Amino acid sequence: TWTDQDFPTAQFYNVVTTTHVPYHVCGAQQDNSTACVPSTGGALYDVGGGESGYIAPDPEDTDVFYAGSYGGLLTRINRRTGERRNINVWPDNPMGHSASDMTERFQWTFPIVIAPTNPNVLYVTSQHVWRSTNEGQSWERISPDLTRHDPSTIGPSGGPITLDQTGVETYATVFTLAPSPVDGNVIWAGSDDGVVHVTRDGGKNWQKVTPDGLPDFTRISLIDASPHAAGTAYLAGNRYQRGDPAPYVYKTSDYGKSWSKITAGIPGDDFPRTIREDKVRKGLLFLGTEQGIFVSFNDGGQWQSLRGDLPVTPVHGIAVKDNDLVIGTHGRSFYILDNISVLRQANAAMTNEPLVLFDPADAVRSVSRSVMIDYYLKAPADKVTIDILDPAGKVIRTYSGPQPPQAAAPDRPAEMEEGEAAPRQAPAARVTATAGMNRFMWDMRYPNAVDFPGMIMWAASTRGPAAPPGRYQVRVAAGGVTKTQDFQIKRNAAVPNVTDADLQAQFALAMQINERVSEANRAVIRIREIKTQINERIGKASDADLKTAGQALIDKLTDVEGEIYQHRLRSGQDPLNYPIRLNNKLAALQGTVEGGDYRPTAQALAVFKELSGRLDKELARLEAVVKTDVAEFNRRLSAAGLEPVKGTI
Structure with a gap:
């Protein structure tokens, strides 16, 4: 038999993110090609290069x-x-040659970096640093050889029978390059044979700044130029190829004049591959090692594991993208840690508070999966209540928990079992009250429409309207303590020619539609309750005429119900035989209106007006039946000594 494989095994050499909205995650995959994928999931696509390179x-x-x-x-x-097109810096194929024979020595994973301060500047490294300002049409060498280039390390590889010189063995190269995001003239370079340089004038002059005490031939796996200070950089080095698994991690704050070793908390046999400083919180560091990932909240003074449920795997690349932490692993593909805003706010003093509500990260309509609400409880709470308030300060949603074990999943909108263009539903919202960290995810929607048991819809649901752009609040109460934070829901700026006013108009129409769906469903519930009472009464009646009158009334009510909801539906495919009715049509219209970030179309408004008018007629028919037919049936029930039917619920 074959063993199922239900986990990713891609070996990525690094990770980068794009400026798409939502962003894409990219890396070069061993024995495959380059690969990019939307951060929200989707198909992989190739972006050139090959299995081993930077992107x-x-x-x-x-x-x-x-x-x-x-x-x-x-x-x-x-x-x-x-x-x-190929834009090789030095297009001289080196296959089979020793590193010493090459004019330009390019490593298996040589750096390719766009300057963070100037998108028109592209850097590439061999043993030299090269710069292009015309998309690779021409290249300027801006450094001398920045490696140790010991002759004993750049001779033939392999033997004694055959050589093994495919490019992975090419040595004495600039293995990492880090232009500063703060000062475009500052560039850091580290070699695979253990040398560090920095330039502060855009490559005119380079200073050797290798940390004192760093063993010879340490591979400078990655240097991260701080996004907060031009003179600050972080270095991750390793010597596993020389039988030394120890971690070599350093920091400088003075352009490399002095370095501090920052390895406290890292196991002695877990060597590093990559390091990255957070773009928002200065001194919040992430370190990728051969066995996982670590975090430091104090600029490397102390490290602790951030692995959680991440498998044991080499982490070769780390990217901080907006509020997410993205990693590329060499064996388990890409991972994203959604919303690291808690890490940006956390401090030791918070653990003394009975309740801490973290400031939620802002969300973007049609991009963010939810608003993540994180709170810390010093001790378990009997009950936690979460209120969502709109821009006017009005409570629009209230959630509480924890739910009893036997309780049904709360607040989940009704939807069809099957059907085309069905809206995808998020898991039911749950409020936890455990000691330590808790996370609640608000789906950025107003309350769901009323539904009823057994309702089947085609390509529609009863979910509430999407919240429009604005500044909202979250209020969390537990153990007699209440905390409030605000957050924004922002318009997706990548969608052109759409304004906040357009989305307010969409929200207004969606709210009207949703309320009409509720009215329709309340009418169905009312009709069914009346019919249940009628059946109970005629079951007790001995008068055949009364039974006949009761059945006629049931049929009349069913006729109204059948115009509001297709009561013959028993499965998700039944709408193919029994046409959907008003409640389904209205709910489907809401899905159409909210199918993108735009002002409602004229036709959507026209269809709503038509469907709303038809619903009004059926509701008027129902009122007429209750006022006349049910009233007459109640007179006959009274004459028979039976309890009257209630026409309202």
């Missing part, structure tokens, strides 16, 4: 990618136009 997405044009592979291969592709 540099153009920050201003999401269709343009630079990507590399061994042998110095460097491509530029434009996915929109289909254009692909």
